[in-house]
Amino acid sequence: MWCPSVSLAVWSNAWLAGVAAPDDVLDALSAWAPRHSVTAYDSAAASSTGLPWPDLTDAGVVSLLPTLRTAAAPATGETAFSVALPVPGDVRGLAAGTQFQADAVAAGEAVIVRSRSASGSQAVGLVPDFVYTDDDDPDYDPEPSALSWTVYSLASAPVAEHVDLGQAEYDLRAAVRSAADAMGTLRAELRGADIDDPRGMVEQVLEASRLHRAPDYAPERALRVLENAAHVDAIITVSAGLMPIGLQSSSEVQMASDALRPLADVVRSARLAAVGAILQAAWRS
16 A cells, blocks of 8 residues: 555455454554544535534644545445545646645545445545655654645535556556566666665565555455555656656656656555455455
């Protein structure tokens, strides 16, 4: 699990499906930050989730569970959750021109929770925001001190985009080869430079992502896709940081960045496919 939205969606979905305990959700969230809070962005979001309004005092993490249960009711035997991974220029599944869309793009992630009531489909969106201690503080810690979730009402329940897991895995295999080639080229460019081995840096990035676990029932194929996507993403992250050091001109850096960008799109699609498979598997367990 590489971002808070995925942890929240996967474990909350498992809890509502009856295959995980509330403590499992809280444990998954605590791996991201020691404290969590949840606030309604508007009165409609408060009405559909039971959050306080107009009192904007943040509710604690324990309030997040009944908030999600209310938003997802009634249970229909299938997942009410989906995850969005928007980037500028690609905001599929998000209503244009809304504050939810803008904040989701800024965060690079969001959770959408749909419900089906007698009055039709409704939905809310949640966007996380890390809180850090003021870096002017002598006790500054680069680790986040809290994670704040904002809940937005959505005018309609967006249809989650289906990404075929088999196709995603096929595309990801090609991306792994391309990423490996890019890393090999970068290592050659950096030969003699006084920096750490790029492969070791990739492994450090991967180790950080392995702190966040998936439910036991998660399909093996989905976990394999997530692992391969994490590997490609780590290569992209390390390469982007080292390209200005190893390449000689801004035009070379731009060309290398352009070469990596399609790999990032493949990673996003693969992750969405794998998460979708894990969300559905909870209701078949």
